[in-house]
Amino acid sequence: MSEVRIRAVIPSIAENCIDLEIQRGALIDSGVEVVVVANGRRLRESAAARNLPVVSSGKNGGFSASIALGAEQVGHWDWLLIVNDDVTIDLERFRQNLQRFVNEDQAAGIVYLNDEAPRPFPTRGAVFNSLSLLGAILTRIRTPSSAPDSRTYRSFSTVAISRSAWEAVGGLDPSMPFTFEDADFVRRATDLGVDSFAVTGSGADHLHSVSTGRHIASVLPVSTHSAIVYLDKWYTGLGLSNRALVAIALLIRIPLSPWTKAPKLPHLVGIARALRVVFGVRPKLPPFEDL
Structure with missing residues (x-):
């Protein structure tokens, strides 16, 4: 062999x-x-x-x-x-x-x-919880629901x-x-x-580095774009509904943002930019020369 x-x-x-x-x-x-x-x-x-x-x-x-x-x-x-x-x-x-x-x-x-730990494939609800930060709160107060091994990652x-x-x-x-x-x-x-x-x-x-938190103003809009692509790919025919779900999640994220480790002002800037993504503005990751 x-x-x-x-x-x-x-x-x-x-x-x-x-x-x-x-x-x-x-x-x-x-x-x-x-x-x-x-x-x-x-x-x-x-x-x-x-x-x-x-x-x-x-x-x-x-x-x-x-x-x-x-x-x-x-x-x-x-x-x-x-x-x-x-x-x-x-x-x-x-x-x-x-x-x-x-x-x-x-x-x-x-x-x-x-x-x-294994996670169920993200549903629309899971994407909502992730973007809104409600998922992080729910994880602290309840045991995550299980899913068949064949439907986890x-x-x-x-x-x-x-x-x-x-x-x-x-x-x-x-x-x-x-x-x-x-x-x-x-x-x-x-x-x-x-x-x-x-x-x-x-x-x-x-070890879960803090790189994402430091660049949240640029990273959050890109993550939001990826979320919309994922939702449109796996929940076809729900384009406007998917975008509404993402927009509501981001609005809920605003009052919860002070309780994260990310810098406060860049976090709010990231949310504002992410909301623009919902309306079709294509985001960009932090430029190579700036990193």
Whole structure:
């Protein structure tokens, strides 16, 4: 049996690459080829100064575009490993789990390598709760409802996707540049009969960085755009209703925004910009040169 090749893609807007060097080293020691995608000028310059190999399109295209850029680099891979830049790797545990669940024959086309809880595919109500921030409040006061395993997904903070599954599904949808792209991918994969598997105690720990909060004035409108694309894709024929739902969610978000970790004024600016998205204004992620 020929050696199974795993390619890890790490999209990042980190302003320095010290943590990325540690993360990259642990993945390489696990037998993985690593592609770091620099979505910001500061990271690209920092990487060049420290001789850290990165690829960059020279623009901040969002999560989906970054993963596609890494996947399309020259060279063959059998599994695509998507890794957030705020994931720490316990080398021994992670290496053992990769060998066991990826390098061996697996029926599953999607292998989650994190300990995050499974989530039902987002419904219209779930999208509303997410954008309004009501979901975060409800999570604190009640146990999330369960769903059949075949209709759930997990965060793509650390996930391995077989080449056959990636090609069958067609990759991440580039029209969802930020948020809902992972749920959309797994939903399409499930409809095609692709199985998924979750590894407990994989050795990958997601730290949940604050990058999104710092750039919320630009990120929230893009997330809102992705939400509308997701709703229109999976709840067809409800275009005006979907936009009304999103608009009401954003209005509810205003009085709840002071209780988040995001800076207050940028958060309100982000909500205002997100409301413009509902009426057809196309948002942009923070520019590459500004990051």
